Amino acid sequence: MSVTTLDPKTALIVVDLQKGIVGFPTAHPAADVIAHSAALADAFRAKGLPVVLVRVTGGAPGRTEGPTGGGKPAADWAEIVPELGPQESDIVVTKQQWGAFYGTDLDLRLRRRGITQVVVAGIATSIGVESTARSAHEHGYHVTIATDAVTDMNAEAHDNSVERIFPRLGERGTTDEIIKLLG
Numbered sequence: 001m002s003v004t005t006l007d008p009k010t011a012l013i014v015v016d017l018q019k020g021i022v023g024f025p026t027a028h029p030a031a032d033v034i035a036h037s038a039a040l041a042d043a044f045r046a047k048g049l050p051v052v053l054v055r056v057t058g059g060a061p062g063r064t065e066g067p068t069g070g071g072k073p074a075a076d077w078a079e080i081v082p083e084l085g086p087q088e089s090d091i092v093v094t095k096q097q098w099g100a101f102y103g104t105d106l107d108l109r110l111r112r113r114g115i116t117q118v119v120v121a122g123i124a125t126s127i128g129v130e131s132t133a134r135s136a137h138e139h140g141y142h143v144t145i146a147t148d149a150v151t152d153m154n155a156e157a158h159d160n161s162v163e164r165i166f167p168r169l170g171e172r173g174t175t176d177e178i179i180k181l182l183g
Contacts, residue, residue: 003144003173006181007117010144011050011091011110012040013100013136015122015129017084018055020077026123027155036149036175037121038083041090043179050113051090052106053080056128058096099131107139117142119178121149126157133169143170146178 014037022030041051057078093104118136122129129150136143145166152158
């Protein structure tokens with residue numbers, strides 16, 4: 001379903017568009033995801049709506065079969081890309097897990113502002129973006145995914161999230177469709 005409406009109290013959540021992540025090889029150009037996310041952020045700021053910039057600085061403990069990153073990251077690894085800010089009015093969330101809600105005060109900060117809907121963008125579609133969208137849905141927010149403002153390191157994982165998971169969590173729309181609904 002294409003995005004149909006945005007609540008008057010909607011926030012933008014941009015997941016992990018930070019220097020250490022945008023350099024990874026992705027299924028869609030990270031530069032396009034950054035440009036679309038920046039356009040969304042500018043539109044939300046112009047309407048006085050919250051922009052949440054999320055960055056990851058750690059990871060969950062435990063054994064995994066897949067890679068976990070390892071090694072010491074560069075000093076600027078967790079810095080939000082300059083195209084996004086942050087601006088003084090933005091909410092910056094630093095997380096240690098995949099999703100932006102677990103172990104952070106994001107839900108509290110959104111509820112104090114009366115937020116009822118979130119638009120989610122960022123990298124990686126099947127990891128941080130999907131985890132954040134799932135948690136937002138579980139917390140009772142209306143969820144919209146900006147489909148041209150997300151990408152993944154794996155094209156199949158990206159497509160699975162966009163085509164199979166996100167329709168069960170909310171609505172999907174392009175940056176242009178979302179900005180048009182902002183009015």
